Amino acid sequence: MTPPRDARLHTVVADDGALLRGWVWGPAEPRGVVVIRTPYGAWRHGDTARAWVGRGYRCVIHDVRGRHSSDGEWHPYLAERSDGWAVIEAVRAENPGAPLVLSGGSYAAHTALEAARAVDVDALVLLVPALGLAETAWDENGRPQLLHRIGWWHQHGRGPRSLPPLTDEGLAARVERATAVGVHRAAEEWGWSHEVLSGWRRLWSAPAVDLDRAYGTLRAPLLLIRGDHDFFFADAGRLAAAWQGPVHLVDGPWGHRLAADIDDEEVRSRLRSAGGIGGVLDAWLAENGLPSGESVTASTPVSTAASTPASVTASTPASTPVQADPQPTRRTRSAFEPETGRWRYERTA
Incomplete structure (x- = not known):
């Protein structure tokens, strides 16, 4: 800083x-x-x-x-x-x-x-x-906003300091994986901590404001x-x-x-x-x-x-x-x- x-x-x-x-x-x-x-x-x-x-x-x-x-x-x-x-x-x-x-x-x-x-x-x-x-997780038609949420949580959601963003190729691969196996299982494969995974689960189950x-x-x-x-x-x-x-x-x-x-x-x-x-x-x-x-x-x-x-x-x-x-x-x-x-x-x- x-x-x-x-x-x-x-x-x-x-x-x-x-x-x-x-x-x-x-x-x-x-x-x-x-x-x-x-x-x-x-x-x-x-x-x-x-x-x-x-x-x-x-x-x-x-x-x-x-x-x-x-x-x-x-x-x-x-x-x-x-x-x-x-x-x-x-x-x-x-x-x-x-x-x-x-x-x-x-x-x-x-x-x-x-x-x-x-x-x-x-x-x-x-x-x-x-x-x-909920509003960040889902669009107005109820579709998951995987690209934005995976990118945001990787960069900003995992600790006191922001990390470098994923490459376009890396982000696309994670979106593809989350689509194939689900957002929770995919995040476990990415090696996120227990605390981060807890917040990630909360993201996808939260009620709309x-x-x-x-x-x-x-x-x-x-x-x-x-x-x-x-x-x-x-x-x-x-x-x-x-x-x-x-x-x-x-x-x-x-x-x-x-x-x-x-x-x-x-x-x-x-x-x-x-x-x-x-x-x-x-x-x-x-x-x-x-x-x-x-x-x-x-x-x-x-x-x-x-x-x-x-x-x-x-x-x-x-x-x-x-x-x-x-x-x-x-x-x-x-x-x-x-x-x-x-x-x-x-x-x-």
């Missing part, structure tokens, strides 16, 4: 005494605070932290229990609510009165959702969320970014449909790695010219009264106009009047059109 030079160590004591560690980036007097909890190495997310700092936020990024710098044992998807509560309460005490946003992508989106069940926050910004064990029961009481504004080619696309849609507070869904021609998954450089250029996903984020933050970048205008991809027709795009003139929507349960969507290089804004409910 190489500590970031522009951050300081942050430590929180969990309920059972385990030390949860991470890093803090940001100004001495922040306009807001963002908390991200990740299993992939908090110090690796410096670019994300600096982007939030550029918006005036203090960004706190923690390693989840049992991963990298945090104490405890690593059990994916099992301890994120209580640990998230401990981290957020400590951060709130350190930053009294500052708006607090939970954010994260993939597994880190799960940690944010679980923490929001335990403590009130001002907003959530989630990217390509992994909702839970009851979204209404889990998140039905949450009312914080939600920015939910998914990708047309992401394997969690359908789950993000279910979460958006179940959310009881204001939700803005963002769609585009990318996969689980967002813009990094766009192979067509012309499309990537069009996305950058249209403000990118960061432009949507800034407009949404401003719409919800939260600190944002300084370049937000009426032509940004998120419109505050409840009555704006679905045909409004990012090319709408800056002089177009907008009216705030007083309804707390509004549902809206921004979709990037790769052919035109424009964002299309829609009121969905």
Whole structure:
């Protein structure tokens, strides 16, 4: 681990005494605070932290229990609510009165959702969320997602540090073997430890998350970014449909790695010219009264106009009047059109 030079160590004591560690980036007097909890190495997310700092936020990024710098044992998807509560309460005490946003992508989106069940926050910004064990194991049609799960558990599910990924050939061979003899017998042949095998069995037998029961009481504004080619696309849609507070869904021609998954450089250029996903984020933050970048205008991809027709795009003139929507349960969507290089804004409910 190489500590970031522009951050300081942050430590929180969990309920059972385990030390949860991470890093803090940001100004001495922040306009807001963002908390991200990740299993992939908090110090690796410096670019994300600096982007939030550029918006005036203090960004706190923690390693989840049992991963990298945090104490405890690593059990994916099992301890994120209580640990998230401990981290957020400590951060709130350190930053009294500052708006607090939970954010994260993939597994880190799960940690944010679980923490929001335990403590009130001002907003959530989630990217390509992994909702839970069952949702990562099975697709929306009940088919096992062997390629993604075998690859993920080999690399990230087997200890405090991530391992090198399997080669494409090695991963394909393991998928073929699991298809032939079953996921449990195949994993035993791979030499995984008893603890890892226990978690692997739990993955395939876990019930699906009851979204209404889990998140039905949450009312914080939600920015939910998914990708047309992401394997969690359908789950993000279910979460958006179940959310009881204001939700803005963002769609585009990318996969689980967002813009990094766009192979067509012309499309990537069009996305950058249209403000990118960061432009949507800034407009949404401003719409919800939260600190944002300084370049937000009426032509940004998120419109505050409840009555704006679905045909409004990012090319709408800056002089177009907008009216705030007083309804707390509004549902809206921004979709990037790769052919035109424009964002299309829609009121969905």
